[in-house]
Amino acid sequence: MAIGIVERTAKDIVHTAQDYTLFGYRAVMNLFRPPRYWTDFLMQANIIGVGSTTIVLLSGFFTGGVLALQSEATLAQFGATAVTGRFVSLTMIRELGPVLTGIMVAGRNASSMASELGSMVVTEQIDAMRALGVDPMRKLVTPRLFACISMLFFLTILADAFGIFGGGFVTVFMNHQNGTQYFSQAWEHLRYPDIIQGLVKPLVSGFIIASVGCFYGMRTSGGTEGVGRSTIDAVVFSSVIIIFADFLLTQVMLTLMPPL
Amino acid sequence: MTATRASAPPGPQDSPIAAAPVVALRHVSISFDGPPVLEDIGFAVAPAETRILLGPAGVGKSVLLKLINGLLRPDQGSIQLFGVEISTKSEEQLFPLRNRTGMVFQEGALFDSLTVRDNVAYQLVQERVPDEEIDRRVHQALTFVELDNTFAFYPASLSGGMKRRVAIARALIHQPELILYDSPTGGLDPITSTTIIELVMKQRDVYRTPSILVTHRLQDAFTLCTHRFDPELGRMAALPKGETDPNTTFLMLEEGRLIFDGSIHELVHTDNKFVREFLE
Numbered sequence A: 001m002a003i004g005i006v007e008r009t010a011k012d013i014v015h016t017a018q019d020y021t022l023f024g025y026r027a028v029m030n031l032f033r034p035p036r037y038w039t040d041f042l043m044q045a046n047i048i049g050v051g052s053t054t055i056v057l058l059s060g061f062f063t064g065g066v067l068a069l070q071s072e073a074t075l076a077q078f079g080a081t082a083v084t085g086r087f088v089s090l091t092m093i094r095e096l097g098p099v100l101t102g103i104m105v106a107g108r109n110a111s112s113m114a115s116e117l118g119s120m121v122v123t124e125q126i127d128a129m130r131a132l133g134v135d136p137m138r139k140l141v142t143p144r145l146f147a148c149i150s151m152l153f154f155l156t157i158l159a160d161a162f163g164i165f166g167g168g169f170v171t172v173f174m175n176h177q178n179g180t181q182y183f184s185q186a187w188e189h190l191r192y193p194d195i196i197q198g199l200v201k202p203l204v205s206g207f208i209i210a211s212v213g214c215f216y217g218m219r220t221s222g223g224t225e226g227v228g229r230s231t232i233d234a235v236v237f238s239s240v241i242i243i244f245a246d247f248l249l250t251q252v253m254l255t256l257m258p259p260l
Numbered sequence B: 001m002t003a004t005r006a007s008a009p010p011g012p013q014d015s016p017i018a019a020a021p022v023v024a025l026r027h028v029s030i031s032f033d034g035p036p037v038l039e040d041i042g043f044a045v046a047p048a049e050t051r052i053l054l055g056p057a058g059v060g061k062s063v064l065l066k067l068i069n070g071l072l073r074p075d076q077g078s079i080q081l082f083g084v085e086i087s088t089k090s091e092e093q094l095f096p097l098r099n100r101t102g103m104v105f106q107e108g109a110l111f112d113s114l115t116v117r118d119n120v121a122y123q124l125v126q127e128r129v130p131d132e133e134i135d136r137r138v139h140q141a142l143t144f145v146e147l148d149n150t151f152a153f154y155p156a157s158l159s160g161g162m163k164r165r166v167a168i169a170r171a172l173i174h175q176p177e178l179i180l181y182d183s184p185t186g187g188l189d190p191i192t193s194t195t196i197i198e199l200v201m202k203q204r205d206v207y208r209t210p211s212i213l214v215t216h217r218l219q220d221a222f223t224l225c226t227h228r229f230d231p232e233l234g235r236m237a238a239l240p241k242g243e244t245d246p247n248t249t250f251l252m253l254e255e256g257r258l259i260f261d262g263s264i265h266e267l268v269h270t271d272n273k274f275v276r277e278f279l280e
Helices: A001-032 A037-075 A081-122 A126-133 A136-174 A177-188 A194-216 A224-254 B002-007 B062-068 B089-096 B116-120 B122-126 B130-144 B160-172 B190-207 B220-225 B264-269 B273-279
Strands: B023-031 B034-046 B050-054 B077-083 B101-104 B180-184 B213-214 B227-230 B233-237 B249-256 B257-262
Touching: A001 A136, A001 A194, A037 A081, A037 B122, A081 A177, A081 A194, A081 A224, A081 B002, A126 A136, A126 B089, A126 B101, A136 A177, A136 A194, A136 B190, A194 A224, A224 B213, B023 B062, B034 B050, B034 B062, B034 B077, B034 B257, B050 B062, B050 B116, B050 B220, B062 B077, B062 B180, B062 B213, B077 B213, B101 B160, B101 B257, B116 B122, B116 B130, B116 B160, B122 B130, B130 B160, B160 B190, B190 B213, B190 B220, B190 B233, B213 B220, B249 B264, B249 B273, B257 B264, B257 B273, B264 B273
Parallel strands: B050 B213, B050 B249, B101 B180, B180 B213
Antiparallel strands: B023 B034, B023 B077, B227 B233, B249 B257
């Protein structure tokens, strides 16, 4: 009995992983063959990119501010408050900018993709689309995937910038330190490997958010309750996978481009 | 006699109506993580023939329509659509065949983010037909279902019956060679149901398009059999007493099996216990 349950669960996990891999592969490969739905890509880029800008800017700004606040006390013990700018900028660009932006966008857009596509599945709109000769993978999934990847890249840059500004704001107006010193430290110690690391991660996170959101949406079953379940699964799994992928990428990047 | 037809499904080559069937199923079975939903199904649809698929709810009628349109793949058996075996075709290979069919879904399945115009014109928009041509054809299709005034509306502002009629317009705009109606009158009041059945009849009698109509409402099925669309009156009219439409025939499913395949005369005189109970 217990072995049966374990076996069934293991099979479900392997089956889901296989389906997800094939789903992601098809979504990517669709970009290289017509028809391509550029209008849908632009609409999704607007929804994901423009729509997420406010939350990304605010979360970036306050994260940078918190970093400056928290680091001030510790750095002061070593007489190193002058390196606050370096600390905030490196942390934002290498780690917190990409991860926090990914999680914020996952919360907003993986959920919306899963619920929108899930609703279309349970109301037979996806079947209707197929019956009308249109491939839902090409029309719905591929534009979302590439819109999410490209927009997350730019959103991360914005989050990094606003995080550094947030840190600068706290440093100058709350910690009463020198602003020029903060920004020169933030700028001068940046290296290309830091920037590359910070810009590769959102590409992977963007893929995870859209592919997981669309995957759970497209395999929705069980009516409106099923839509709710898919939405929760999409947010939870995309957030966890983003953090896991961040861990792996950081390890790989540090191996390929070791810090000085 | 009817039970014999159902238990030994005729292949396309040995059926009396199979000179060039639009649809032909042989020994089709499908299951979803459990017992078979459909088992050993076989029948054919001839050109200009309307087949009414009867059966209680949950017996696999909608699944059967989706199999015929390639939206589901059978576990066993052969499905030929326009003479092409579709059970082994990939999704991409099926799109040209689906473009030749029209399908009306149970609840309409209209795209709720698009206007009625864009819903009805969905296929034409994908084919990049010029806007003027699209508008003309959408008006024509909406006029056919008597809903031309809903051109700019969104589905949310339409009643259940209006949604079904828009779905019929969407299925017909491409002048399909086969129409699949999935319970087009399910959940509607009798007056609206009659309007929908009149549209189905109009398509059958004016354009002679072969179709499969899924329903569990006997009155709809019998109305289709005993009436014809009169183009001069612009509405349906009863056939003379004792006459029925020869091209409208019946199929009946029970627990995933085809238990009846025949005419209305055979249906009302069958000795199959389940059919008799269903009719009563």
